[in-house]
Amino acid sequence: MAILTDPFDVVVLGAGAAGLMCAAFAGQRGRRVLVLDHADRPGRKILISGGGRCNFTNIHTAPDRFLSANPHFHKSALSRYTAADFLALVESHGIAWHEKTLGQLFCDGSARQIVDLLLAECDRGNVVQRYDTSVTDVSHADGRFRVTAGERSWSAPCLVIATGGPAIPKLGASGFAYDLARRFGLKVVEPRPALVPLTLGGTEALFRELSGVSAPVIARSGPAAFTEAALFTHRGLSGPAILQVSSYWRKGEPISVDFLPGRDAGWLLAAKRNTPRAALRAMLRDELPERLAQALCDRLGAELMLPHDIGNMSDAALRKAEERLRQWQFCPTGSEGFAKAEVTAGGISTAELSSRTMEARRMPGLYAIGEAVDVTGWLGGYNFQWAWASAMAAALAL
Structure with a gap:
């Protein structure tokens, strides 16, 4: 029989970004908080x-930069704890930072500074932390949750699920949050890898010869479009633009890549008039890495039976070539899965939770925050901001 320790007001499962943030500020509000994690140290994904x-x-955090079955759910938390709020916390700890690109903020030093910030805030809130602690059972009776790990057991009227999703299993990530949610009757939106490289097969596998080549593109999946770099890999496609569209992509659907994002429509027709003796391959080399330009030119030549000089190409053929370069379709065979995914899309259904407090509607005292919830941000710091905002929403309600 497990030995019951002193009861707490809140037990937080998971010592990642969301869990530590929630524990710290709930503790600073006077709650007796316990954090449990199976890892031997906190914040492994942060590091x-x-x-x-x-x-x-x-x-640039805004609601339209997040995916969820309910596109409105995350608005409340994000509006009440903003990027400026977390930045102020970072600066209060004397952490130097810089903006890289597209509004992304990084530590000048190391990610350890963010972990240390969270642990310092936990200390301010007298948060009790237990690591190397694998939860074996969670139950609820008489208004209290009882959490058991081997021969030890803790109880509290409030339980926070902050164990994330199965992305990056080598760090111990799993679907534990979903199993626990289902145990208490909460629905789960099917989890899938997000911000993940895509794989190619068949004739498209010929592009594997370009492994290591990258170029600025516009990548599209359905209505979503991202102007960033794409990278060819030995398995398919990666790079920021591809990771972004992967969150929107569904198996069986194509993605589209514009290899000429800096060129106006009609560019090749204008070049035909101005430099009729130019070779298409040479023109593409001016726009793209040489190996990529050659591969695309070879494909276009084979598909459209193009002559060498653009002056000998018909206007119709040039229009087709340009259209192909602007909407080059790839049909991914899949993704590289949770092992390579930066985050998990899907998760505990937002229909089960209060958007203001993150509390389960049908199970008072049960909360879910961060990546465990069906809210997924774009690449570039958005998922951390969701962790901070959802954690604070729960902390202020506990």
Whole structure:
């Protein structure tokens, strides 16, 4: 029989970004808080984020930069705890930072500074932390949740699920949050890898010869479009633009890549008039890395039976070539899965939660925050901002 320790007001499962943030500020509000995590130390995903410098938020945070079955759910939390709020917290700890691109904020030093910030805030709130603690059972009776790990057990009237999703399993990530949610009758939107490289097969596998080549593009999946770099890999496509569209992509659908984002429509027709003896391959080399230009030109030549000089190409053929370069379709065979995904899309259904407090509607005292919830941000600090905002929403309600 497990030995019951002193009861707490709140037990937080998960010592990642959302869990530590929630615990810290609930503790500072006078709540007796316990954090449990199966890992041997806190914030493991934080430590590897942003190339080790932690892209801790994005100054362009807005509701339309998040995916969810309910596109309105995250508005409340994000509006009440903003990127400016977290940045003020960062500065209050004397952490130097810089903006990289597209509003992404990074530590000048290392991601360890963000973990240390959260732990310092937990200390201010007298938060009790237990690591190397694998939860074996969670139950609810008489208005209290009882959490058991081996021979130890803790109880509290409030339980916060902050264990994230299954992305990056090598760090111990799993679907524990979903199993726990279902145990208490909460629905789960099917989890899937997001911000993940896509794989190619069949004739498209020929592009594997371009592994390591990158170029600025506009990548599209359905209505979503992102202007960033794409990277060819030995398995398919990656790079920021591809990771972004991967969150919107569904298996069986194509994605579209514009290899000429800096060129106006009719560019090749104008070039035919101005430099009729120019070779298409040479013109593409002026716009793209040489290996990519050659591969695309070879494909276009084979598909459209193009002659060497653009002056000998018909206007119709040039229009087709330009259209192909602007809307080059790839049909991914899949993704590289949770092992390579930066985050998880899907998760505990927002229909089950209060958008203001993150509390389960049908199970008072049960909260879910961060990546465990069906809210997924774009690449570039948005998922951290959701962690901070959802954690604070719960902390202020506990």
